[in-house]
Amino acid sequence: MNTIPKTLLTRCILAAFALTAIAPVATAQTFPDWVSPCGTAIGGADMGEKTRLIRATAALLPPSQLVPSDVPGYYRLSAQTGGFTSIFGYPLVPGVQFYGEPQMSPNGRAGYLVAPDIIVTASHGQFDQNAYAIVFDMRPQIPVGGTSCQPPDFDHIPAANIIFPPHGPVLADFPDSIPSTITDSRFDYAAFRLTTPRTDRSFLRLRRDGDPQLGDHHAMAGHPERLAQKLSKDVGFVGMMTDALGSRPPTVVPRYRNYALLDGSSGSPLYNLTKGFVETSVGSPVGFGCMQFDASTSMPGYYSFSNVCPADAAFPGTYTSLLNMGSIKTFAAEVPAAELLVTPLQDVIQVIPFGGTLASTSFPYELRVDGRTTASVDYSASVVPPAPGNPTLLSMSSSSGTLLPGTSATKTVTVSSAAIARCGVYEQSVSFADTTHNFGDRIKHRLEVGLTDFQIEAPASNRFQGVASPYLPPQVQYTLRNPRPTAVRVEVSTTAAWLRIDGQSVPPSGTLLVGYDLSAQGTPGDSVVITMALDNAQANALPIAENSANLVFSDTSRCHNPDSDSQRTEAIVLDKRDLTVGAEILALVPEAATLDPTVSTVNVSQAFCVGDIEVSAGFVRDPTLNGNGIFQFWKPDLDLYLINPAGLRAQIWDGAAEPSNWPYEPGVYGGYSITSLRVNRGALLPPSGSNLDTFLNHPAAGTWTLQIADQVVNSVRGMATHWQLKLKGTPGACPP
Structure with a gap:
């Protein structure tokens, strides 16, 4: 059986595309990428936010390509290609995803509403807002009275879905108007006003405070390969990354996996469905996706494709690539907000020993309406009831009201541990809702009571070396630390007869176990140094080879921190080969x-x-x-x-x-x-x-x-x- 070689390419999302061949992935993994946003594709628990994302995202096209249709009140896209049959000049096997679908012309990009009268897109390529018409709903839909999804008709686009230039002024154009202290092309955002607000459509919030969290659901909407609107699925957030590149001060940006970026993706929003924020969008020149072309065995010269990115050492076990490297928070500060602004948005974690005292019991939250907007916002504030069987941690008077532009209100949440009768993890949330625009924020308060944990500081080398005694080094030391305010007992064990733990040898029973009591963090005795040495007689009897053993560290308490392992293993080696x-x-x-x-x-x-x-x-x-x-x-x-x-x-x-x-x-x-x-x-x-x-x-x-x-x-x-x-x-x- 012949093996068909695979080609893996990295695509830079630029006005003119750059291609770079990179080595094939040894453990290639194919991810789901784009789907048509219609029917079951937008169902599920995130249906409401997916619908918001789809309706707020538009294609930005040259207005000259939109001409009156043969039906009054409609326009026709005059610049269309013969259909989606190739990428990069690679002919595609008929039947691959979206094969044959009509494509819009080049020179377009995506954009999205962040207020009824503000559009955000990518700024690269001598950006001019009046060079684009904004076209919504270029997507398949189920017609009124119908039962199945129908593709969009590029020859009959409702005039109500199009906003022709001239548009209002540019509000923020990064990098062109970015402050000189952080000038860098990795910021690629632009925002401009519309002359007529689109109050018939939902808009998306820009991330202005807080960060995404592991487990949040994300999706991207746009027009990849200039097709009808698509929705990505299974975009995974893998963590925050410090970006210290370029001339800007270091900034922390989110990192993602499992997404495909194709021609026309510039300006597409990546939306946090769980939290309801745009976390980033596709920019230039660092936005890229990784695409693998698989040669067909039945049709020589034709290919199928999948979204595959190389493994990233910074996030082991994931396949990641970057979107817009500039933090969207920096850009968002330049863009007026129409929605209710709540700060801070970070979850709160408090850690105390059982029966201990909380360092802080009051947490104020500011509710504010941007003074650069013109409309008031209705809001509500309340404490979410705890899960059944859990004690009440938070108290705050439920309230609602209206905030005018430029005004604010402060709501204070009080935390109490009086109702807690045992060690464990207790959580409760406070809720703030923008009832005018149907946005909501839940901020979690987590109280960890009496949890224990430990940290191991391993030596620079875990190896003893030598053909015979005395071996080098004479000893290897580990440091145990208690990172929590509750005392903990850690037991260290081994079955290797050639090892000694703090001078103690393995007994005839075959297992040496030594216990260490660590006091609360920040008090005398919250750390201990453990010395590992060799029993020379036992070590000399070992074969002339690399001999290894395990040290097992175990937290013996009943309330170990659930976010870490209560038992951990460290390897230790005696290399007698040389x-x-x-x-x-x-x-x-x-x-x-x-x-x-x-x-x-x-x-x-x-x-x-x-x-x-x-x-x-x-x-x-x-x-x-x-x-x-x-x-x-x-x-x-x-x-x-x-x-x-x-x-x-x-x-x-x-x-x-x-x-x-x-x-x-x-x-x-x-x-x-x-x-x-x-x-x-x-x-x-x-x-x-x-x-x-x-x-x-x-x-x-x-x-x-x-x-x-x-x-x-x-x-x-x-x-x-x-x-x-x-x-x-x-x-x-x-x-x-």
Whole structure:
């Protein structure tokens, strides 16, 4: 069976598209992408917000392409293509998603209402709001009295769905009018007014405060590949990312996965269906999606496609790509808001020990109407009842009223833990509703009472090394910390007989368990250092291999933090395969064979028989003789000698014997100049051999000496910086 290669491309959403081929994904994953927003596609729990998103999103098209239709009161899209049959010039297999659907002409983008009289879109490409007509409802719909979805008729677009220019003024054009302190092309938003408000349509709120949360549902609406309006599904929020690129100060932006961006997606909103905010929108030049083309086995030269993005190291296990990198909050501050503004929108988390005192019991919330708008807003405020069986945490008088433009009201929520009888997690929300525009915000208060947890600070290395005792390092230390105001007991256990925990050995029962009591965070005793060492007799009996064991850390309390694991495992390793010792030299190597060589020694304290050996050393040119800053040594000048503890001496490098075709190791050797050299018993040896076999089957313990000589008197004088000796052991004693 032949394997058909897959091509993975990254598409930049630009006025002119740029294509970059990248390596195929080894573990490709196909995600659902766009659906027609009609019928069951907009059903489910988020139906109301999906409908709002669909109705608020429009196609922005050149007005010259909209001409009167043959039916009065309708317009025809004069610039249409023959149908959706290819992407990037890749012919598509008939039957792929949306195959054959009519396409609108190029030079368009998407936009969306954020107030009855304000449209937001992408600003790139010499943005001019009067270069676009705004066309709503270019989507399939179920006709009145009908039962099935019908595609939009590009030849009969109702005049009521079109807003022709001239439009009102531009309110914010990023990056053109962005404050100079944060100038950067990764901001790609524009907002402009309409001359006539569209009060017949819902609008979307821009995110102005707070952040999305894991578990929120998101969707995108737009006109990918210039098709009739589509709705994306399963767009996943994976976390907040700090963007420190460009000349702006660092900003935190949301990161998403599972979405496809195609030609015409610029300006499409990504909408948080759960919270009711636009979190970002498609911009240029960093907005991109990843598309995989799969060659057809039945139709050579034709392709199907799927949305596949490479794995992202910042968010393991996810497939992510970026939308508009500039935080939409910065842009939103420049755009008048028609809706009720509530601050702060962040959820509140309070942590106390059982019977403890709350640091704060009152939380004020400001309800405000933007002074740049002209209409008042009706509101209501109330506490949401707790879940059945849970105590009441919050109190606030329910109220409602009307706020005029430029006015505000403060509502204060009081938190009490008096009704809590046991440790656990307790949650209750406060609700603020904009009853004029049908928006609502719920802010969660979470009270964690008597929960325990612990943190493990692992050492820089979890490895012991050596062929025999004494092993290095002598000990490895872990630090346990209590991050909470409730004391916790953590037990550490292992079944490895060669390990000791704070001097205690594994008992005959086979499991060593040591308990540690940590006091409340911020008090004496809230952390402890645990020392791991080796039982040398047990370790010496282990095979000459990499030996590993587990340390198990367990919270023994009954109220462990549900957001973390109560039992965690840390691996610890004893690598008996080899021993590495080294020394710093930092000495000039004298030129001429008549001078004494540079000498350096290392000590091996472990008693074993040498089974393999390797020597490495580092060099620079003498900086006093080479003002050009290229501090390297010439390899042909070098002679290296090694002497073992018993006095055996062998020349392990003979630079004069090295042939011109000797294979250099990439990244280590470069022509004749050298900054590091490694000599071993493998393939990379001069033809005369390294003579390292001289030291096999001899005892390792004692002082090893390296002698370095420069046999050639020339202008390339060198300095030795350091060297290392790597030894492997063999089982049993050395032969006589």
